[in-house]
Amino acid sequence: MPTHTPMPPQTRNRTYGQYCPVAAGLDVIGDRWVLLIMRELVAQPSRFTDLRRALPGLAPNLLTERLRDLQAAALVESVDVSESSSRSIYQVTDKGLKIIPVLRAVARFGVDYLDPATTPNLPAEGLSPARTARAFLLPWLKPGAPHMRVRLTVPDGSSADVVVDGRRTDITDADPGVAPDVELRTDALALSDVRRTGAPLEATLAGSPTAKDKFLKTFDLVIQ
Template sequence: MPPRQRRSYDQYCAAARALDAVGDRWTLLIVRELLAGPRRYTDLHADLPGVSTDVLASRLKDMEQVGLASRRRLAPPASSYVYELTDRGRELLPVLRALAAWGAPELAERRPTDAVRAHWFALPLLGALGSSSEEGLLEVRLDEGEFHVWVRGGGEVSYGDGPAPGEVDAWVTLDAGTAVAVSRGELSFAEGVRGGRIVVVGEGAVAKVLREG
C-alpha cells in the first residue's frame, strides 16, 4: 500500500514546514512518549489515553514517513517490535520542553477526567533536575510511578520511563502537587528541598548539588 499523502500548509516558512511534520493531533504526544525510550505499540496506546488505535497507527506511519521515528524488531526472546525516535525526532526535545514550560500555568487543579503518568512530569522538571554541572543518573519517584533522568552537565539532560537502568547517583522523591508547583514557577527546587516537599537521597556530587541548590 502506498504511503498516505500528507497534508501541507504549502507555505515556504520554517514554522509551517515544522507543523507539516508534527502539527497533527497526537503527534507531539507520541514524541513525548518516545523521548522516554523505545516503546511497543501496546505501551504507547496504554500511555496515550484517548487515542484510537487507527489514529495511533496512522500517526506512527506518518512519523516514519517524515523521518521522525523508526520501527525495529527486538532480538529474541522478545521478538516484538518497538518504535523509537530517529536523531531528527530526538531534536524535538527542546521543543517539547518549551511547550511544557508554556503550558505549565494551565496545570491548575487536576480534573476528574485527567489521566496522569509519572514520566509526564519529566519535561517540565528537566530544567530543575539538570541544573547541576555534575553528571549523574537520577531516579525520580512519585506516587504515580518513577522516571529517570540522565544529567550530562552543561544543561544536557534526557529522560526515560520507569526505574533507572543502572547505578543511581541520586533518588528524588516528591508528589505531583510539588512537581506542578515547581513546573509553574511557584516553588523552586531548592525551596522544595528545604521545606521537606522534595527529598533527595544519595552521596554523589549531583545529589549534593540538588540538596544544596
C-alpha cells in the first residue's frame, strides 16, 4: 500500500484543502520566508543567529515559528553542537534535500523579476562567490553534468570552488592546492544580466579549450 506523509499539525489551519500536489506542497513550504530559510540551510547547517544574519528582514519570533513548522514537516532538524553546550544548529534532513530542485526552479523563474535597483539588501561589494554560484550557476546546471571543478572569483578577489561530480554538487572555499578545470572571473550582477537577457557574458574564463567548452555547455553560458 502506498504511504503518505500527514501534514504537520502546525500547518493544518493554513491548508489550501485541495487534493492537488501543488497545493499540498504549498501547505508545507508556501509560507513567507520558508524557501529562503531552506535556501540557507541547504547551503550549510546554521545556528539561529546565522539565519537571522542572513535574513535580516525576518523577525526572531517568526523565524522560530517557521523553524518549528519545518521540523514538524521533517524537512529540518536541530542538532546539539556538543554535549557540553546548549547551543544547537539547524540542518536539512534527507527529506529536506528534495527542496533543492524546487529552489533552482524558483531561481530560474525569479531571475526575470530581479532588479538590483529595488533590492535594498544587495551589498555594495556584491554577493560572495558562493552565493553568486548558488544563485546564477547551479540553477542552470544541466542534468548528468560531467565531473569538473569550477573556480568562481568575484571582483574583491575572493573565490569559491564549485565541484560537480554528476550526481551532486558542492560549493567550498577555493582550495589553492587543487587546480580547477576552469576559473571564471565575474560577479553576480553580470551573471544576473545574462540570465535575464540571454546575452553573452562579459567575463574572463581560464582553462583548456576542452574544459572551457564543457563548462559553458554545462551551465548554459556564452562568453563574449
